[in-house]
Amino acid sequence: MAGHVITYLVLVSSCFLVFRSFKKTTKTQYVQFLFFFWWVIYTSLHLTTGRYYLASTVTGGAFLFLMVPLSYAYMRKPQPGHNPFHHVRTIIMKFVSNFNHYMQKKIGLSGATAEADIRHYHPVVLARERMCQIEERVTKHLEEKKPYLQRSYSLKMLSDETHISVHHLSAFVNQYYKINFNDFINEHRVMICVEKLLSMEWKYKKLEAIAEESGFNNRNTFTVAFRKVTGVNPSQFLKNIKLGTPQKPENRALILKTGIASPTR
Structure with missing residues (x-):
C-alpha cells in the first residue's frame, strides 16, 4: 500500500x-x-x-x-x-x-x-497434527482423482479441490517432502509413466505419448523429472525393462508403488 x-x-x-x-x-x-x-x-x-x-x-x-x-x-x-x-x-x-x-x-x-x-x-510452520491432516487429505485426493494427469495442474487447483489454503499446501510439500510443488506433482506423473512402461504399453505407444498421458507438457520436462526419480533417462529405463533389468528408482514412494527391484549386477 x-x-x-x-x-x-x-x-x-x-x-x-x-x-x-x-x-x-x-x-x-x-x-x-x-x-x-x-x-x-x-x-x-x-x-x-x-x-x-x-x-x-x-x-x-x-x-x-x-x-x-x-x-x-x-x-x-x-x-x-x-x-x-x-x-x-x-x-x-x-x-x-x-x-x-x-x-x-x-x-x-x-x-x-x-x-x-x-x-x-510464504514461510509457514505447520504443527505435526496439521501436517498429518493435510497429508491424509492430499494423498487420498491424489490417489482417487489423479488430478496431476492434467498438464497444467497447479497448486491453486489442488488448494481449491482439497479446501486447504495455498500457503499451507506449499508449506506442507516443502516441509514434509522436502521438495517444491512442481517436483511433487511430477513425481506422481513419473509413477504413472513407470506403471505404463511396466504394463508393456510401450509395445503399442511411443514414449512421448505415454509421457503426455501421464500429464507432462513436453519431452524436456518429462526427461528431467524422470531422471530425478529413477536415476536414468526414460529411454534407458525402457531399455532396461526390455532387458529384464529395470533401474531401481531413487524415490522411495515409487519403489513402494511399483515394486521395482535393483538391476542384477
Whole structure:
C-alpha cells in the first residue's frame, strides 16, 4: 500500500511540474487539462489493482506518463506550418529522458521489495497434527482423482479441490517432502509413466505419448523429472525393462508403488 502511495505522489508531482513548464496556457486549456489529468489518474489506478504489484504498477505508471504529455501536445495548438507530430515527439522524448533514470531505480526497488514481501509471507510452520491432516487429505485426493494427469495442474487447483489454503499446501510439500510443488506433482506423473512402461504399453505407444498421458507438457520436462526419480533417462529405463533389468528408482514412494527391484549386477 505504501508503495502505491509513494508511486502516485511521484507521478502526480511530476505531471504537475510538466504542466507548470508550459507557459501561455489559457483558462480553457487549464480546465481541459485538469479534467483529463484526473481521468488518467483514475484509469491508471485501476491498472494497478492487478495481482502482481510490480507489473501492474509499471503498466499504470507507463499509461500515466505517456498520456499526460500526449494530452498536452493535443491541447497546445502548434504554430501554423509546424508538424504537430513533431511537437508530440519532442514532448514525449523530453518527458521520458527526464524520468527514465528515476523509473529504473524505482522499478528495481519495487521488485526487490515485492520479492522480500513474498519471502516474508510464504514461510509457514505447520504443527505435526496439521501436517498429518493435510497429508491424509492430499494423498487420498491424489490417489482417487489423479488430478496431476492434467498438464497444467497447479497448486491453486489442488488448494481449491482439497479446501486447504495455498500457503499451507506449499508449506506442507516443502516441509514434509522436502521438495517444491512442481517436483511433487511430477513425481506422481513419473509413477504413472513407470506403471505404463511396466504394463508393456510401450509395445503399442511411443514414449512421448505415454509421457503426455501421464500429464507432462513436453519431452524436456518429462526427461528431467524422470531422471530425478529413477536415476536414468526414460529411454534407458525402457531399455532396461526390455532387458529384464529395470533401474531401481531413487524415490522411495515409487519403489513402494511399483515394486521395482535393483538391476542384477
